Amino acid sequence: MTRYQHLANLLAERIQQGLYRSGERLPSVRALSQEHGVSISTIQQAYQILENLQLITPQPRSGYFVSQRKAQPPVPAMTRPVQRPVDVTQWDEVMMLLDARADKEMISFGGGSPDINQPSLKPLWREMSRIAQHNPAEMLSYDVLDGRLELREQIARLMLDGGSTVAANEIVITNGCHGALSIALLSVCKPGDIVAVESPSFHGTMQMLRGFDIKAIEIPTDSETGISIEALELALEQWPIKAVILVPNCNNPLGFIMPEARKKQVLALAQRHDIVIVEDDIYGELAAEYPRPRTIHSMDIDGRVILCSSFTKTVAPGLRVGWIVPGRYYDRVMHMKYAAGGFNVPGTQMAVAAFIRDGHYHRHVRRMRQIYQQNMETYTCWVRQYFPAEICVTRPQGSFLLWIELPEKVDMVCVSKQLCRLKIQAAAGSLFSASGKYRNCLRINVALPPTEKNREALKKMGEAIVIAMEEG
Amino acid sequence: MTRYQHLANLLAERIQQGLYRSGERLPSVRALSQEHGVSISTIQQAYQILENLQLITPQPRSGYFVSQRKAQPPVPAMTRPVQRPVDVTQWDEVMMLLDARADKEMISFGGGSPDINQPSLKPLWREMSRIAQHNPAEMLSYDVLDGRLELREQIARLMLDGGSTVAANEIVITNGCHGALSIALLSVCKPGDIVAVESPSFHGTMQMLRGFDIKAIEIPTDSETGISIEALELALEQWPIKAVILVPNCNNPLGFIMPEARKKQVLALAQRHDIVIVEDDIYGELAAEYPRPRTIHSMDIDGRVILCSSFTKTVAPGLRVGWIVPGRYYDRVMHMKYAAGGFNVPGTQMAVAAFIRDGHYHRHVRRMRQIYQQNMETYTCWVRQYFPAEICVTRPQGSFLLWIELPEKVDMVCVSKQLCRLKIQAAAGSLFSASGKYRNCLRINVALPPTEKNREALKKMGEAIVIAMEEG
Numbered sequence: 001m002t003r004y005q006h007l008a009n010l011l012a013e014r015i016q017q018g019l020y021r022s023g024e025r026l027p028s029v030r031a032l033s034q035e036h037g038v039s040i041s042t043i044q045q046a047y048q049i050l051e052n053l054q055l056i057t058p059q060p061r062s063g064y065f066v067s068q069r070k071a072q073p074p075v076p077a078m079t080r081p082v083q084r085p086v087d088v089t090q091w092d093e094v095m096m097l098l099d100a101r102a103d104k105e106m107i108s109f110g111g112g113s114p115d116i117n118q119p120s121l122k123p124l125w126r127e128m129s130r131i132a133q134h135n136p137a138e139m140l141s142y143d144v145l146d147g148r149l150e151l152r153e154q155i156a157r158l159m160l161d162g163g164s165t166v167a168a169n170e171i172v173i174t175n176g177c178h179g180a181l182s183i184a185l186l187s188v189c190k191p192g193d194i195v196a197v198e199s200p201s202f203h204g205t206m207q208m209l210r211g212f213d214i215k216a217i218e219i220p221t222d223s224e225t226g227i228s229i230e231a232l233e234l235a236l237e238q239w240p241i242k243a244v245i246l247v248p249n250c251n252n253p254l255g256f257i258m259p260e261a262r263k264k265q266v267l268a269l270a271q272r273h274d275i276v277i278v279e280d281d282i283y284g285e286l287a288a289e290y291p292r293p294r295t296i297h298s299m300d301i302d303g304r305v306i307l308c309s310s311f312t313k314t315v316a317p318g319l320r321v322g323w324i325v326p327g328r329y330y331d332r333v334m335h336m337k338y339a340a341g342g343f344n345v346p347g348t349q350m351a352v353a354a355f356i357r358d359g360h361y362h363r364h365v366r367r368m369r370q371i372y373q374q375n376m377e378t379y380t381c382w383v384r385q386y387f388p389a390e391i392c393v394t395r396p397q398g399s400f401l402l403w404i405e406l407p408e409k410v411d412m413v414c415v416s417k418q419l420c421r422l423k424i425q426a427a428a429g430s431l432f433s434a435s436g437k438y439r440n441c442l443r444i445n446v447a448l449p450p451t452e453k454n455r456e457a458l459k460k461m462g463e464a465i466v467i468a469m470e471e472g
Numbered sequence: 473m474t475r476y477q478h479l480a481n482l483l484a485e486r487i488q489q490g491l492y493r494s495g496e497r498l499p500s501v502r503a504l505s506q507e508h509g510v511s512i513s514t515i516q517q518a519y520q521i522l523e524n525l526q527l528i529t530p531q532p533r534s535g536y537f538v539s540q541r542k543a544q545p546p547v548p549a550m551t552r553p554v555q556r557p558v559d560v561t562q563w564d565e566v567m568m569l570l571d572a573r574a575d576k577e578m579i580s581f582g583g584g585s586p587d588i589n590q591p592s593l594k595p596l597w598r599e600m601s602r603i604a605q606h607n608p609a610e611m612l613s614y615d616v617l618d619g620r621l622e623l624r625e626q627i628a629r630l631m632l633d634g635g636s637t638v639a640a641n642e643i644v645i646t647n648g649c650h651g652a653l654s655i656a657l658l659s660v661c662k663p664g665d666i667v668a669v670e671s672p673s674f675h676g677t678m679q680m681l682r683g684f685d686i687k688a689i690e691i692p693t694d695s696e697t698g699i700s701i702e703a704l705e706l707a708l709e710q711w712p713i714k715a716v717i718l719v720p721n722c723n724n725p726l727g728f729i730m731p732e733a734r735k736k737q738v739l740a741l742a743q744r745h746d747i748v749i750v751e752d753d754i755y756g757e758l759a760a761e762y763p764r765p766r767t768i769h770s771m772d773i774d775g776r777v778i779l780c781s782s783f784t785k786t787v788a789p790g791l792r793v794g795w796i797v798p799g800r801y802y803d804r805v806m807h808m809k810y811a812a813g814g815f816n817v818p819g820t821q822m823a824v825a826a827f828i829r830d831g832h833y834h835r836h837v838r839r840m841r842q843i844y845q846q847n848m849e850t851y852t853c854w855v856r857q858y859f860p861a862e863i864c865v866t867r868p869q870g871s872f873l874l875w876i877e878l879p880e881k882v883d884m885v886c887v888s889k890q891l892c893r894l895k896i897q898a899a900a901g902s903l904f905s906a907s908g909k910y911r912n913c914l915r916i917n918v919a920l921p922p923t924e925k926n927r928e929a930l931k932k933m934g935e936a937i938v939i940a941m942e943e944g
Contacts, residue, residue, distance in 0.1 A: 113613065116608075140588040208811045208812075343648065
């Protein structure tokens, strides 16, 4: 991080903490320069950032003042989804979201892609090129079914940070976390079964349920602490639920990290009712807190937690390198990997293993965590500025997804279609509900660099929403 | 091909056609050299090849003579599998076969890997390296769900050779042919369904059936013309069969190409009984005949044939690039691709598209066809020489798989275990039967270069079989 960025962060924090109040004059450039022992231009650059964020306003000849701001919007309340198992709908809407990937013009606030244009990824593509040149035979051969050993060894090491102690031979490489989740579901469920999910929850997992003819029951979920234990328990007493799928760390789409006590509660509940927990940890390494939060898997004592993860969000989606730690379901998972997933590309596995081994992974993830946190602040400011006042916004504890709840009458499905024509993609909240709830919500990907173009796009989104509200 | 290889092939053909008979003296080196206008040493090299193949025997001071040979072994008779739907077994055996991939010392006659060490593949890895260096953003991004357009366009062109006219948007890229077959089955079957298969048939597809809880009914199959239409019809009348899986071109493991009339018959039967045909064309491009044989898909008029294929056998397994042409099941296949297969690696798709576009693919496949045919001849000779006399051997019409039927009392499952200790891997025939039939058969991969080391290994295999026979 450059010096002026560091300084801008520091000042932004002070403003957010209320140390400088709304309308208050900030220290002069000269005074700050002396206080921090940096050049005048460094201070000017830091103030420029804060001005872009609309946190401060310059007044000619008087200096900088803390902007008059709307109060911080509240977080969304506990959700109240339908309390019975349903067939997942919304496939056509998910397809529309996916189709937009082919359109390079589209500004995709709706997608889940990380920022892959950072220089800290360079060692990865150098490694890929090196492998193609020096190790083509390995790259072109069939993989082994559980994936390359050197990669599984690196993953076992990474997993220690989340509190899990596993051996390389307890890990199975998959085609991304998507492949891991798919294999997990095929391994423990059959058509007609019921699976509990957070509400809202990742549309990809729900479309798998639909594909495999499994019903979903959506459980009320709090935007700061996660799935409601009480509601889950009630559902478990009422329905023959087979498994619960959770994204407890940097939840998609709500951004919460489930408190450790609650993780323990959900695990105890799963033991009592003898159900499987499918834990999706794909965003866990991008948590703002350090050390990273523990997985539920790390607390598991009887192998009932199937951990699924990948390098899709931390490194790059195009690698298609994920993994599954199947616990007591290892044999079944291996068979389903063979039946449904198939073998993986050896080349990308080799590259990412080297990327971790040589220390590039940790450097890159550290950097991305900071970038995403800065982006999150910037986008939150912009949303507050351009969106209607009557909104709730999540306060994500990591990763790069923001969830916004608009007034009931706004239909984001309609607004999305309008925005599509302007080459702006938004993910309507209804994608994240089995029954199409949350039409008045949307998810925004803040991994998109906060450039002027993206700010403009977000502004247009806000305008479209304001119009929809007035018409609604 | 070098001049002496060409000459060796020519002479081998003449011997096989009976133009030179057993025990007959061959033309002198000098005479042949004059006849073909090539050097003495070229003729000597050609004779050396034939001698290595045991087709000719040198006699001091008299020249070369056509070897005294056993009669060509007969082909296996029509198979007679169990005539009712069964649950597929043999998973542990398939796992053993797969595990052996991790052992680099193993000579794997049992695997299905093509030869990936040919110089004609160099442009492919150069392309991969180029992409990593110059197009990392594309390589690292999410793919679109149906796969990269430039590749689908190339595949549409290739498919014309098999008689199929399809547009790029009727093709969906998959994780190898394995992924295509898996998605096809998940799209048209549900647990408890019955699917008809050739007998013997590819163990991978059968293990998918087991994974998805689908029963297999094995249909008698002729080693030269394919599945018995009569037996299939009988089965269709008797059981509620959902689909039939066929490998009609260069069948795995029998090597036949189904005659065109029979392809039409099987299609008519599928129409009459309203079942799906899943056509696995993975070896179709490696047919010895030119132009390559037609697919059943090319004769389909109502979209009931789901074609599955890949570049695994023609180019390299490590690419994990396959495709599915789902016909009337397109929408369902797209959903199942999302649910079970997931997205593919963009990098390998980009590389193989360029490999085809620049003409390297056709050159490479032409070359590999020749190499595999030569290997097939060599290995057939060796088998005749080292294996017991009482065997039946297939006469594959392309690709690189040889199927050998040994006397009933030989148990190849036992023999395989013994050979494993000698670092020689054989695929026992029972892997290719749902109910574990064909224990007295084996499949041999002749893509392994016919080196002295491999000849020795095959010889040891023959010896182990002879011992097993004597003990049996």
